[in-house]
Amino acid sequence: MDRRTKGASVPVEGVPPPEGGKLPKERWQSGRQRYSQGRGSGFSVDTPVRKLSHVRWHVTGESQGKRASGKTAARYDRIAPVYDMMQAGMERMARKWRALLWAEVKEASKVLEVGVGTGKNMPFYPPGAEVVAIDLSERMLERARRRAEREGVRVDLQQMDVQCLSFPDASFDAAVASFVFCSVPDAVKGLREVGRVTAPRGKIVLLEHMRPRSPWLARLFDVANPIVVRLLGFNINRRTRENVREAGLDIESVRELDRGGIFKLIVAHPGKERCSERGQPPGKESRANGGAEQRGTPKR
Numbered sequence: 458m459d460r461r462t463k464g465a466s467v468p469v470e471g472v473p474p475p476e477g478g479k480l481p482k483e484r485w486q487s488g489r490q491r492y493s494q495g496r497g498s499g500f501s502v503d504t505p506v507r508k509l510s511h512v513r514w515h516v517t518g519e520s521q522g523k524r525a526s527g528k529t530a531a532r533y534d535r536i537a538p539v540y541d542m543m544q545a546g547m548e549r550m551a552r553k554w555r556a557l558l559w560a561e562v563k564e565a566s567k568v569l570e571v572g573v574g575t576g577k578n579m580p581f582y583p584p585g586a587e588v589v590a591i592d593l594s595e596r597m598l599e600r601a602r603r604r605a606e607r608e609g610v611r612v613d614l615q616q617m618d619v620q621c622l623s624f625p626d627a628s629f630d631a632a633v634a635s636f637v638f639c640s641v642p643d644a645v646k647g648l649r650e651v652g653r654v655t656a657p658r659g660k661i662v663l664l665e666h667m668r669p670r671s672p673w674l675a676r677l678f679d680v681a682n683p684i685v686v687r688l689l690g691f692n693i694n695r696r697t698r699e700n701v702r703e704a705g706l707d708i709e710s711v712r713e714l715d716r717g718g719i720f721k722l723i724v725a726h727p728g729k730e731r732c733s734e735r736g737q738p739p740g741k742e743s744r745a746n747g748g749a750e751q752r753g754t755p756k757r
């Protein structure tokens with residue numbers, strides 16, 4: 458631990474714990490402090506607190522969005538210790554898809570990774586690229602930070618909600634996400650934000666699982682969805698391709714990765730009508746996904 462930062466007091470004004478005040482204040486504050494300590498190991502882990510205003514925007518507002526973001530963060534905080542173990546079986550398949558995902562942005566010099574989780578994409582980061590990786594969950598970020606240290610990966614890890622990014626417009630050459638928009642409470646809002654912060658000719662590449670093509674299987678996924686969300690934190694019936702369109706992004710290609718049409722690699726670009734969601738009052742959920750996970754029947 459860096460002696461300069463040990464015990465340093467980090468301001469976390471106005472940021473309540475994920476589930477609306479259940480944790481004692483000291484506990485979530487010290488967690489935030491721990492995470493924000495720089496280790497002097499070549500990559501930056503000392504920035505999340507600086508960026509918390511947008512999280513506060515969601516968490517303290519009187520909105521469904523606020524509750525949904527808090528719930529998502531809490532779920533992933535809970536799952537974080539077992540996430541890698543839970544995903545081990547699927548990871549054998551996913552590794553080759555991750556390689557495809559990152560091959561799409563190998564030329565980019567500044568990349569945003571949305572929903573970094575425990576950092577499973579780190580081995581695929583383009584050498585020499587500056588990568589900024591965000592996540593809503595503090596505990597997932599802690600694991601990502603440890604992985605970055607272990608593997609010597611340079612990455613700027615920040616706690617942030619993709620539905621309200623604090624980066625200026627067109628800050629990145631490319632944005633990448635794997636298995637993220639199945640858990641973002643308002644996926645369309647998040648995708649719009651990704652479009653906003655990606656340069657006009659930049660690439661947005663998404664590796665996602667979504668609602669299956671077969672109607673009966675799709676219906677089964679709809680029925681099972683609320684249980685899966687509760688246990689694992691993500692939706693299994695999102696219509697991500699439609700959400701990408703609704704967010705105003707231009708789709709370049711959609712590659713099906715399995716026979717059931719569940720796993721897809723989507724390559725898109727920011728749409729011509731660039732949309733800034735910043736400053737929009739909380740609670741203005743887009744039509745897609747608002748509250749859908751609770752009912753198990755997505756609107757999109």
Ligand SMILES: C[S@@+](CC[C@H](N)C(=O)[O-])C[C@H]1O[C@@H](n2cnc3c(N)ncnc32)[C@H](O)[C@@H]1O
Nearest residue numbers: 533572573574592593594597618619635640641
């Ligand atoms: C299923 S995990 C995927 C993690 C990682 N991308 C991977 O491929 O293993 C989904 C991640 O998205 C994050 N997430 C969910 N909603 C988010 C949001 N609104 N903003 C940022 N991250 C979010 C979760 O905290 C979680 O770490």
